[in-house]
Amino acid sequence: MLVLGISAFYHDSAAALIRDGEILAAAQEERFTRKKHDPDFPANAIRYCLSEAKASAAAVDRIVFYEKPFLKFERLVETYLAFAPNGFASFRKAMPLWIGEKLFQRDLLIRALKEIDPALGDKAKLRFSEHHFSHAASAYFPSPFRDAAVLTMDGVGEWATTSAAVGEGESLKITKEIHFPHSLGLLYSAFTYYTGFKVNSGEYKVMGLAPYGEPRFVKEIFEHLVDVKADGSFRLNQDYFGYSTGLTMTNSRFDDLFGGPARSAADPLDQRHMDLAASVQAATEEIVLRLTRALAAEAGASRNLCLAGGVALNCVANGKILRDGRFDNIFVQPAAGDAGGALGAALAVYFDEKPAGAQKSVKKPDAMQGAYLGPSYEQADIEARLTAAGAVFSVVDDDHLIEKTAAALAAEQAVGWHQGRMEFGPRALGNRSILGDPRSPTMQKALNLKVKYRESFRPFAPSVLRQDVSDWFELDVDSPYMLLVAPVKSERCRKMSDAEEALFGIDKLNIQRSDIPAVTHVDYSARVQTVHEETNPRYHALISRFKALTGCPVLINTSFNVRGEPIVNTPEDAFRCFMGSEIEFLAVGNCILIKDQQNPALKLDYKNAFELD
Structure with missing residues (x-):
């Protein structure tokens, strides 16, 4: 069928x-x-x-x-x-x-x-x-479980905003729902809007900004905005929101509660915005944990949990569900x-x-096959497409591809990596990725500002060989879809001094906090992707060679695009992004491209090419 x-x-x-x-x-x-x-x-x-x-x-x-x-x-x-x-x-x-x-x-x-x-x-x-x-x-159906509790959370579907279901074999039944206008996704989006980011795309930024702030508004959130019961069921006080009746997420009462109007996208971020991000993140985590604990406590509940819906992309909350220990196994749909x-x-x-x-x-x-479910390109097709685009490239065998790319990474170059089938979902997972050396104390800022053209505070994820994950992170489960946040191992970390701790918000970004500072967030956490030879042998081989060269089995992995651009699909997309940014080395299939060997007339300005996300 x-x-x-x-x-x-x-x-x-x-x-x-x-x-x-x-x-x-x-x-x-x-x-x-x-x-x-x-x-x-x-x-x-x-x-x-x-x-x-x-x-x-x-x-x-x-x-x-x-x-x-x-x-x-x-x-x-x-x-x-x-x-x-x-x-x-x-x-x-x-x-x-x-x-x-x-x-x-x-x-x-x-x-x-x-x-x-x-x-x-x-x-x-x-x-x-x-x-x-x-x-x-x-x-549920792509999960590796024969039975599971299933929790879905998002803005709103038809009526439901949160649902619980039970999966058993080939049967899946929704058992309870929370309905619009009471929505955890819309609560988070209200703060996304209020802190000056775009709803339905800027929620990642709020999550990334949260560790720079203190959750000092949590009391206001729970006293005025959302009434949460012990089982995680909740109701939002519509007196503070505009999404049911107007064209904005929040209203003047929300402004009064949190000390001023919504931030314009052009306004600078200050400590209050960071504290607001920290507060809605903390409130979200508390609600999600109450929901999952209640599901785990039900009579006959499975020890497996499946998650989906936009809120399930909150990898910080997912990491806390895992560490909470109520479920033995968690599967999050990558898309x-x-x-x-x-x-x-x-x-x-x-x-x-x-x-x-x-x-x-x-x-x-x-x-899910590693989420590698999109288009791929044969080597001859790649060469024809790059030639038509005016690219200068060399063709190498598999061993030389891995060797030269690993050497470029060890030399702290920004590498574009376009291989195999494109990923399904919002994350690049090693086939449409920009890669970098996580040991570099300047790489996070450089990639954000000079390659991705986005806010300097945005964190990058580490890709780590599955067999090495527990040596570098407080995690020893599969995390192939970059949807679990875990602390960096304490022995890999460097404690900040009192003077460094006192720095304002984003000033903490430039402090070297670990052996892999480019992927260690200011709270010593990281959004981990485990890389498996079975699902991505070429990416696994690259990280393995980088480990042999440097002793480090970890790479920076961020999506192959600039801010506001979708992740690249075709070889031509990859070449244009390469020529429109400060990526220095590009590998497409078995083709290698070096920036200073390209025709300068083909250089593009991608910094302002796309509407900001």
């Missing part, structure tokens, strides 16, 4: 294709259109999935959309009626769009599918899955946000219809 899953029309549109429960391909539309968080119908991603699977459109048995538009329309109308006459302006703006387009999404989808291939336009094949069920399915809903929708319908022989995968480490 061949099932195509689709997510679209909000943000991070994507497509995924499964055959008999096995994941064949998945990709976000933004990687093809080069439009960050592209919400449009994922025509390019669908074409890619069919091509990767060598499947005709006629062979597709089911096409599944990741949510139910009528339920979402119901929420819009009921929310307006609940708050009327407040919010009429936003209701008036939204209603024509919903009536003209989204309410009749079935017809819109059929038309868009027919444009790809008329065989995809069969209405009898089209199904709809509820938003949070899609999230839950995306986490936990809306993109992963496409995959979950396909899996949900497959296991709902249960064709003969349908069995849930229990593969180790999981069925």
Whole structure:
């Protein structure tokens, strides 16, 4: 049974294709259109999935959309009626769009599918899955567990914002939900907006900024904004928020509570903003821990936990769930946000219809194949594409590729690394990555300001050989998707002096805190990716060679893009980003490119090429 899953029309549109429960391909539309968080119908991603699977459109048995538009329309109308006459302006703006387009999404989808291939336009094949069920399915069915508790948390789907489910074998059932407007994701997004970052993309920045601050506003959050029960269930006080009735996340009462208006993106960050970030992060962690502890305490509860939804990308909270010890094993869907809903929708319908022989995968480490589910390029194709782009390159064998790249990294060069199949989800995991030497005390700042063109406080993740992770970090489990934060081992750390501790916020960034300062955050933590030979032998070989040269089995790994740009997809994307930034060394397949050997006329200015995220 061949099932195509689709997510679209909000943000991070994507497509995924499964055959008999096995994941064949998945990709976000933004990687093809080069439009960050592209919400449009994922025509390019669908074409890619069919091509990767060598499947005709006629062979597709089911096409599944990741949510139910009528339920979402119901929420819009009921929310307006609940708050009327407040919010009429936003209701008036939204209603024509919903009536003209989204309410009749079935017809819109059929038309868009027919444009790809008329065989995809069969209405009898089209199904709809509820938003949070899609999230839950995306986490449970690819997990390595035969049973699990499943927790999904995000902004909002149709009505649900948080859901708990139980997975047993091929069965998945949602057992309870929290509904809009009470949303942990929207609480976090309110602080994202208030601290001057863009909602639905800037939440990572708030999480990265939090360790620079003190959580001194937690009391205000719990006394005024959110009422949390012992089991983690919660309600948000709508007197302080604008998202239900207006066009902003927060309102003047929120401003009064926290000492002023929302920060403009152009305004400098000060200690108050860092303290606000620390406070909402601490509050989020407390709520999430109450939720997971309550799930673990239920009669007959599984010792396995699966997580999905945008809040599951909060890797700091995930690390605390792991260390809390209520669950023995945790699996987080690497494409936990809306993109992963496409995959979950396909899996949900497959296991709902249960064709003969349908069995849930229990593969180790999981069925996501390292999240390497996107396009790859044959060596001859890479050479032709780079030649057409005007690139100057040499072609080397596998051994020389690893040797020369490891030597460039040991020489503290910024390396672009484009190999194999592109990752599905928001993280580059060693196939579309910018790499660096984590031992360098200046590399974090240099990569942020000169390569990524983004805020200097943004942390980088370490990629570490799985067999060496416990020697460098307080972690000894698989973390292939960079979704767990753990402390750096104390013996690898250097204690800051009293004078260094007294430094203001981001001034602490330049203090060398460990043997791997470029990936050690100011609180001595790191967002760890374990690298496994089974899922990525070439990246594993590179880190192994770097270890042989330096004694360090760790590399800086950040996504191959500049701020505001989607992660690179094609060899041409990689070359343009290479020429538009200060990356010094580029490896695409078995092609090696050195910056000072390139035609200077091809240099680009990527610093201002993309809308800031």
